[in-house]
Amino acid sequence: MRKDRQQHYNVSKTYSRNFQLKVNKKVELRHIYLMKMDDSDAQKQRLKAAIHYTVGCLCQNIASDCEKQITKQTIAAIAETAFRQCDIFAKDLEAFARHAKRHTVTVDDVKLTARRTTALSNYIQQKSEELALNNQELKEKRKKTAAKRKSKDMEPVEDKEGED
Missing domain, CATH: 1.20.5 (Single alpha-helices involved in coiled-coils or other helix-helix interfaces)
Structure with missing residues (x-):
């Protein structure tokens, strides 16, 4: 019986080590994933947060002027729409500059983007x-x-x- 207990103990000890290694690997992989998360993704999230904050402030000012309330869902929808529109503008600006064989966006590119x-x-x-x-x-x-x-x-x- 003693050998059975010892074997069981060794097996469980091995299992717990393997489990711990797997858990550590998962934690490590998650940490690496967060570290490897593109700076562009992190920057994108910061920009979204900044736009959401700004839209919220603007909506509060407008709501207080009109003596109305604006829901959080409305603010989130406006912020998301504004972010997507800015993304479209940025891609258009890049395309116009690239089409003109330039690396710099000019005032004319901005005017072309806003023409709609x-x-x-x-x-x-x-x-x-x-x-x-x-x-x-x-x-x-x-x-x-x-x-x-x-x-x-x-x-x-x-x-x-x-x-x-």
Whole structure:
């Protein structure tokens, strides 16, 4: 009997070791899976959370203004729709830039993406014109300051020649 108990003990001991190894392997594999989870997937989840938070804040503001309530399901649906639309916009922008054999997305690409929505297209056109005006004003200011610096740099040279 003693041998039977010892064998049983050895078998159960082996079984528990194997089970423990299997459990450890499962935990380890899960940990590795989480570690190997693409940074893009993790980033995607963070973006979804940020969009959901922002949509929630916007809905709260609108609900308080209108004295109505918006359900969590509605907020989640709006957030998911917004995320999917942003994903579509991003793919369109990449496609337009790639089609033009560029690696950089330009304002024209953004205008092309927004062309389907009239209000958005008008808004982007207006902002584009404002940016163009601001850039032009900055360039003119830079030219003026560069010209002033250049004239100041030239003056001391002339004074030094006159002193000799």
